[in-house]
Amino acid sequence: MSRTLKKRRWGEKAIESLLFVCALTAVVAIVLMTILIFKEGLPIFSSYGFTKFIFGTTWAPTAADPQFGILPMILTTFIVTVLSIVIAVPLAIGCAIFLSEMAEARIAAVLRRAIELLAGIPSVIFGYFALMTIVPAIRQVFNVQGLSVLAGGIILAIMILPTIITISETALRAVPKDFKDASLALGATHWQTIYKVLVPAAKSGIITSIVLGIGRAIGETMAVMLVMGNIPVIASTILNPARTLTVNVIMDMSYATPGGQIYSALFGTAIVLFVFIMLLNLTIQMITRKAVKQNG
């Protein structure tokens, strides 16, 4: 009897250890990812110079005197992200308020299904759709070539809608019902209650959703690669083509020789991207922790 018990206990322990090892996979993946990308990318900082790499404005990896300045890509990533947020946030918060406050069940179900579908559409389809519709529209309206930062901003805005809507809606729903009741009882209208009570109370969740949206916009590659023209210069207006960090990482990879300077510059670009994403992730975790602390 005690022998089977002992065996059983041993078996339980073995299973727990196995499960623990599986749980560690994510940690191993992140750590390895960081080490490998830094190992391949750091040489460009020493061989070309940190300041020249980050603040250089010329990217000409195959020129006789090769230049590896990625400032245009950093600025483009920043601009296209801001643009997408400016377009997406009002629309997304509107949808979140609609879902949490106003929709009848049947209409809400339609919108929910639409958002779920939107979240599932592959980025290459977004890129293709934008290339065939948004780019020609921009070409006609503004009389420019069409492939542009604006096209990238619009399609990114559409792509990040589901993230912002879903998380903002959850945040709005989490506001205690007393808040709303008290405001309505004081004579505020429904809209005044939404605007002055519910949205401020759900602030940290809404900000989290926006930061997550920013992360998705910064990380997107294929869709922007198809519609932005990918020229490595600082665009003078949003109607001009430009290249993001993600696109810079992937574009020249096929002919970069491992260990060479171009190769290292591409991984150096990836380091900058990686650091941006990690900073955003940390911001989200800080906001969440603060909100948890405040609400107990």
Next chain:
Amino acid sequence: MANKQRDKVRKQEKFFKGLIYASAAITVIIVISIIGYILIMGLPNVTSEFLTENVTSLGRTGGIFPIIINTLYLIGLGLLFSVPISVMAAIYLTEYAKKGRLVDFIKLCTENLAGIPSVIFGLFGFLLFGRIFGLGWSLLNGSITVAIVIMPTLIRTTQEALITVPDSFREGSLALGATKWKTIYKVVLPSAMSGIFSGVALSMGRIIGETAALYLTLGSGTKLVSDVMQSARSLALHLYILVSEGLSPGNAYATAAVLIIVILILNLSASLFTYRMKKKLGMDK
């Protein structure tokens, strides 16, 4: 005077509510136009020859048969590598983990992994599996890389499914003398199965839609693979290559339409599984 003010408030109320309705309507219209556009432009080109023929002259002509099959291989292998590990990780995190620094760190890493752009996953696969392990651009490399890409989704959905299983189920089994693992294996997991399946369906969607990570790991072979070390293309990657190189618009639209239809089917099955799980646990309204 008071009336005037009331009128103003009422107008304001109407105006802002109108904006809210408009944003909901715009969102629905956007989704319908994207899906509608792709289907309308693509479906007429989706013929039975297109679905059953080989790719010829890099996709300019011919069909997508080998690409569909290779995509299925990619999905199968990706899930094979990822599902067991992710489900076990989720079981550890929800059922076993006690509060502590290490567990917090594991959770932090899992969350961070979810936020990493696919191009970074691609570089990782390219470096670790492609160069260090010598897999190069191959089906095997692509599958392992997407297996890591879908891990955070699978872990999160499995955790959510496990959490919805009422504690009374566990207590009942433990009280009958079952060990903790036996309880999980025989009671908790079967109750959470629909939720886990919905996570698997979502992950299949991610594998099918993935492009950037595969661009750097799977390669661009157009032939039906006969072993895992050969390079291949998934549907999404094929579409990307057709579009970016301006090859055959007809075939590009048709490929996009096939891709959208597969995604729609997966989406529906994911929500079906979620619905069944809720129904099983008596949570449907």
